[in-house]
Amino acid sequence: MIELKYSQIPNDGEVIEVENGELKVPDKPIIPFIEGDGIGPDIWRATKLVLDSAVEKAYGGKKGIKWMEIFAGEKCYNKTGEWILDETFEAIRYFKVAIKGPLTTPVGGGIRSLNVTLRQVLDLYACIRPVRYFEGVGAPVKHPEKVNMVVFRENTEDVYAGIEWDKDDEDLKKIKEFLKKEFNIELREDASLGLKPISEFATKRLMRMAIKYAIKNKRRSITVMHKGNIMKYTEGYFKNWCYEVARDEFSDVVVFEEDLNGAEVPEGKILIKNRIADAMFQQILIRPDEYDIIITTNLNGDYISDALAAQVGGLGMAPGSNISDEVALFEATHGTAPKYAGQDKVNPGSLILSGVMMLEHIGWYEAANLIYKAMEDTIKSKYVTYDLARQMEGATTVKTSEFAKKIVENMDKFLE
Numbered sequence: 001m002i003e004l005k006y007s008q009i010p011n012d013g014e015v016i017e018v019e020n021g022e023l024k025v026p027d028k029p030i031i032p033f034i035e036g037d038g039i040g041p042d043i044w045r046a047t048k049l050v051l052d053s054a055v056e057k058a059y060g061g062k063k064g065i066k067w068m069e070i071f072a073g074e075k076c077y078n079k080t081g082e083w084i085l086d087e088t089f090e091a092i093r094y095f096k097v098a099i100k101g102p103l104t105t106p107v108g109g110g111i112r113s114l115n116v117t118l119r120q121v122l123d124l125y126a127c128i129r130p131v132r133y134f135e136g137v138g139a140p141v142k143h144p145e146k147v148n149m150v151v152f153r154e155n156t157e158d159v160y161a162g163i164e165w166d167k168d169d170e171d172l173k174k175i176k177e178f179l180k181k182e183f184n185i186e187l188r189e190d191a192s193l194g195l196k197p198i199s200e201f202a203t204k205r206l207m208r209m210a211i212k213y214a215i216k217n218k219r220r221s222i223t224v225m226h227k228g229n230i231m232k233y234t235e236g237y238f239k240n241w242c243y244e245v246a247r248d249e250f251s252d253v254v255v256f257e258e259d260l261n262g263a264e265v266p267e268g269k270i271l272i273k274n275r276i277a278d279a280m281f282q283q284i285l286i287r288p289d290e291y292d293i294i295i296t297t298n299l300n301g302d303y304i305s306d307a308l309a310a311q312v313g314g315l316g317m318a319p320g321s322n323i324s325d326e327v328a329l330f331e332a333t334h335g336t337a338p339k340y341a342g343q344d345k346v347n348p349g350s351l352i353l354s355g356v357m358m359l360e361h362i363g364w365y366e367a368a369n370l371i372y373k374a375m376e377d378t379i380k381s382k383y384v385t386y387d388l389a390r391q392m393e394g395a396t397t398v399k400t401s402e403f404a405k406k407i408v409e410n411m412d413k414f415l416e
Helices: 040-059 074-080 086-095 114-121 170-183 200-216 235-249 277-286 298-311 349-361 365-380 400-414
Strands: 017-019 022-024 030-034 066-069 097-100 126-132 148-154 221-226 254-256 270-276 293-296 319-323 328-332
Touching (some): 030 086, 040 349, 040 365, 040 400, 086 097, 086 114, 097 349, 114 328, 126 200, 126 298, 148 200, 148 298, 200 221, 200 235, 200 293, 221 277, 221 298, 235 254, 235 270, 270 277, 277 298, 293 298, 319 349, 328 349, 349 365, 365 400
Parallel strands (some): 030 066, 030 097, 148 293, 221 293
Antiparallel strands (some): 017 022, 126 148, 126 319
């Protein structure tokens, strides 16, 4: 067993293992959690109640999660003087599955973003964000129920790689001189500079995961979203490399839009298509039911996942996960909202639904489905937190904890 300085490993829990690429999940798995900053403690308490209750009700006590707190963010800094610990990375690697609340980004030098740091250090190369509508949620579009998409966002490259220089950096002056001398590229004297790496390796492994996900979850199509008409050797190659994986490794299960010439997609085949990024934002508004899985680069993925979340009621209902071939970290997709910290006020839906994704990831589908049904029933009854209440007529505005308790209460309606 791993040794940790700041975290207490549950004595009665067991370790999730990976064998031949598949998770082996015991009945009492140890799952690390990071409480999060700002509203993190409020939404984590609500999430833990819902997850534990669903598992208890679904399996009659035969299964149960053994939670173990690990540290990052403000709580970590106050406890240790560090924003994140090496043992936090070690624990997530060792226990394979973890969940976290929102983390603040330290002001000033050092770590750019704790969220990005976790993804890069652990090589969590796929950010997976499913977006769907829950009946009863107020939404700004006419038919939010047509939105049911999963965004696969490349997590390690693009402008998020953090390769950039301030305009006054001495190293940048050398780079500018080199570009001018060797390539006749002249940048303005007051220009800062950032690099946008997109690699064949990172692109192809993401597309493999997306196709395997589509097969497992019986999804209809995968759309490659890119700006390859302008950035030909980064986003253009992203599109080409995605197509190569589909053509060379999954030819028995995919069909390309370009080859159909308007014909129907053959039964059992996954349709592969591509859209220019700016056009894609229009498509998700006017033709959302034509899209299923969207695979895209890091920055595009950040934009499109938030835009989709807005269509179904906001980030409060948008879950997310960051996944590698062995490790999975589930997280709330919104920020820390410090002005609401400790007020038991905000919507815990994003973290709860991320927990549902976690249950699905470990194969506990009965508990996951119980939460889906009970949450939708709670929302339909208009017993919701303030962010959802202001989008509904006749809603009862409740606290974070009250919303969670009502979900737990409503689970009993759906027990078989």
